[in-house]
Amino acid sequence: MSQDTPLIQKLQAGDLEALGALYDQYRLTVYRTALAVTRDPEAAEDILQDAFLRLQAHADQVNSELPLAPWLYRVTVNLSYTWLTRRNRWRVPLGDFIDQLIGPAKHNPEPVAERRDEQRLMQRAIDALAFSQRVVIVLYYLNNLSLQEIADILGCPVGTVKSRLHYGRENLRELLNGDAQAPEVQYEFT
Amino acid sequence: MNSREACPPRDDLDARIRQSLRAAYGNKCPARGVRRQLMDRAAEQRRDLRKLALPLPDWLSHSRTARPMESGWNHLDYISLLSALGFVGVTYAIR
Numbered sequence: 688m689s690q691d692t693p694l695i696q697k698l699q700a701g702d703l704e705a706l707g708a709l710y711d712q713y714r715l716t717v718y719r720t721a722l723a724v725t726r727d728p729e730a731a732e733d734i735l736q737d738a739f740l741r742l743q744a745h746a747d748q749v750n751s752e753l754p755l756a757p758w759l760y761r762v763t764v765n766l767s768y769t770w771l772t773r774r775n776r777w778r779v780p781l782g783d784f785i786d787q788l789i790g791p792a793k794h795n796p797e798p799v800a801e802r803r804d805e806q807r808l809m810q811r812a813i814d815a816l817a818f819s820q821r822v823v824i825v826l827y828y829l830n831n832l833s834l835q836e837i838a839d840i841l842g843c844p845v846g847t848v849k850s851r852l853h854y855g856r857e858n859l860r861e862l863l864n865g866d867a868q869a870p871e872v873q874y875e876f877t
Numbered sequence: 878m879n880s881r882e883a884c885p886p887r888d889d890l891d892a893r894i895r896q897s898l899r900a901a902y903g904n905k906c907p908a909r910g911v912r913r914q915l916m917d918r919a920a921e922q923r924r925d926l927r928k929l930a931l932p933l934p935d936w937l938s939h940s941r942t943a944r945p946m947e948s949g950w951n952h953l954d955y956i957s958l959l960s961a962l963g964f965v966g967v968t969y970a971i972r
Contacts, residue, residue: 706919710912718907723898732907736915743919744926809897828891829898860890 688752695751709755710739716756717763723825724767726814734766760840764822771818812862820855823848
């Protein structure tokens, strides 16, 4: 029996207040995870709502004896994936169009101060990761979950999580090093 | 099981990633209106789910053999009638 058991059982019995209580308990976890994966506050709020609506719709399939967090993480990851897939379907052609319009200007140097901003660099690097690596990085570093917990959420072996974390980290290192060297390269052309 | 020990940090990159993610998202909260909107949608979803789960009529909620015989006919009577009609139809077609 977990601490969520009474609330899940109430929700299964049709108690809307129980849904509100579970929302109050897990809203930050779900919202911050969705926000870190999608980088879009509106999308994160939509995903937050959808996750709890799914919880209500499928309450009878949720095991009330187990903690709810892994179930919510899994739904959040799935909804984030769906959102990113839909967005990319529209964004990629538009991105190509913009590339054609602005051409080399896209690669103009940004202000040095901005480039030195560690947080911005890191976010950009995380954005560039494949979805599978990005999710593992977020769950591991932001949510402080163990490899086993992440494996349970994603429904894959621990070895796969380790591998994704390793390659995600290595990709981040490369991306960050590339960005760090970029201003020097820019100065050669200015 | 805590598998964190199985993947120890090798340099300050781990600390940088953790620090950046927490600085960027660790204090972010959804808007206050999201809860109210969720509860409204949840109530609406509940109504929709109830509509989908319409109660069965009394006579359907009984097992087939135990259904009340409102018209005095049971399913065997209907099967017999259909068989008879089928027999007549086939005979007529042959002739």
